[in-house]
Amino acid sequence: MTASLLAITDLYCERDDRVLFENLSLQLNQGQIVHLVGKNGSGKTSLLRILSGLYHSYEGSVKYLGQDISHVRNEYNKALLYIAHNVSVKGALTVRENLDWYSKIQPQLDSDMIQDAITSVGLNDFDDVLCHHLSAGQKRRVNLARLYMLPVSAFENSLWILDEPYTAIDVEGVASLENHLQGYVSEGGAVILTTHQFMHRTEAVVKINLDELGT
Amino acid sequence: MLLSFRRRSELLNPLLFFMMVAALFPLGVSPAADFLSQLAPGVLWVCALLASLLSLDSLFKADYEDGTLEQLLLSCESTYMIALAKAVAHWLTTGLPLALLAPLLAVMLFLPTQAIPTLVVTLLVGTPTLSLIGAIASALTVGLKKGGVLISLLVIPLYIPVLIFGASAVHGASQGLPVVAYIAILGAMLALSLVLAPFAIAAALRVSVSS
Numbered sequence: 001m002t003a004s005l006l007a008i009t010d011l012y013c014e015r016d017d018r019v020l021f022e023n024l025s026l027q028l029n030q031g032q033i034v035h036l037v038g039k040n041g042s043g044k045t046s047l048l049r050i051l052s053g054l055y056h057s058y059e060g061s062v063k064y065l066g067q068d069i070s071h072v073r074n075e076y077n078k079a080l081l082y083i084a085h086n087v088s089v090k091g092a093l094t095v096r097e098n099l100d101w102y103s104k105i106q107p108q109l110d111s112d113m114i115q116d117a118i119t120s121v122g123l124n125d126f127d128d129v130l131c132h133h134l135s136a137g138q139k140r141r142v143n144l145a146r147l148y149m150l151p152v153s154a155f156e157n158s159l160w161i162l163d164e165p166y167t168a169i170d171v172e173g174v175a176s177l178e179n180h181l182q183g184y185v186s187e188g189g190a191v192i193l194t195t196h197q198f199m200h201r202t203e204a205v206v207k208i209n210l211d212e213l214g215t
Numbered sequence: 216m217l218l219s220f221r222r223r224s225e226l227l228n229p230l231l232f233f234m235m236v237a238a239l240f241p242l243g244v245s246p247a248a249d250f251l252s253q254l255a256p257g258v259l260w261v262c263a264l265l266a267s268l269l270s271l272d273s274l275f276k277a278d279y280e281d282g283t284l285e286q287l288l289l290s291c292e293s294t295y296m297i298a299l300a301k302a303v304a305h306w307l308t309t310g311l312p313l314a315l316l317a318p319l320l321a322v323m324l325f326l327p328t329q330a331i332p333t334l335v336v337t338l339l340v341g342t343p344t345l346s347l348i349g350a351i352a353s354a355l356t357v358g359l360k361k362g363g364v365l366i367s368l369l370v371i372p373l374y375i376p377v378l379i380f381g382a383s384a385v386h387g388a389s390q391g392l393p394v395v396a397y398i399a400i401l402g403a404m405l406a407l408s409l410v411l412a413p414f415a416i417a418a419a420l421r422v423s424v425s426s
Binding site for chain 1: 217218221222277280281282283285286287288289421425
């Protein structure tokens, strides 16, 4: 039997003496999208940070292909793209420079795909503009452009963790991203995301409500 | 490095501070050449130390606030190398310019000419240690709103040995005494901090990002 791409078992997390979630178990397999829902403060971002390996104050286990993520850190980081709630772009660098920097620190991203990625997120006319001159939505698009820099050959066993990816994105951008997510999971990738928006186009979505798992 | 050059004010702040304090010192105490030449080694070293300290608060702050620090920690690069690279970049943009600027201020403070090469060498060997030690405190306090004060409290006791040996070497050189031992001790401190500090910086960054 092959191990799940991501297996979460009996996860327990509390912050400021408040249990965010307990007994949380789920398995994420290739081709799946898990959509976390819940009220503000229900622990969605904390869960995503745990799954990305950034937050360590929890009990339970998170396994990637059957191995604890802390034991296969390098392998896991190569498979992971984490889009955080903040924009994660350098204002003093241009759009192209930001993506070039990302392709250097995340070798799974293909630097030859930077131009295509810029086109895909609709920033063709801004590729040499410093990011602090861009609007919030455009900065978010720069961050999302990383999702378009992963070659199809690297989709299998890869995982995207997306924290509110649609924030500040217009309707057209949301539709384009949903199509891209659908294409990605159909080629063997997996996504776990939070969004307060209704997802129109994506199929194979598993919804998990964190409001039911905390106290 | 590119980011530092794009944010010129951050790059120039420590240098201006170094120049201004060293230039104000003769006005505050005495412009007498004999008096200043006695104090110059200590004054220049203290100014360099404080100028280096000044830029520590922003070492990881911008990366932390814009989220790129998280992305760095999730990259395939080793955290040790990331920490070392950040400390080296801090030294290249702060310690190295201070060492290169120091001879000008040394002349202004009447430091004997034969001590100027020693001043430059001790700053070149000592300031990387300051950057490495300072980066540990900067990484520990990056998540705090007012971490600047805490950085000073954490770092200054650890800076004192570097200050003592750096200033003593320059003082010795101005008296015509041998200074190799002082420089060797500064070199040993640098070697030790070069090997160990990146581990501490990396661990501190992980703790700060995780909290």
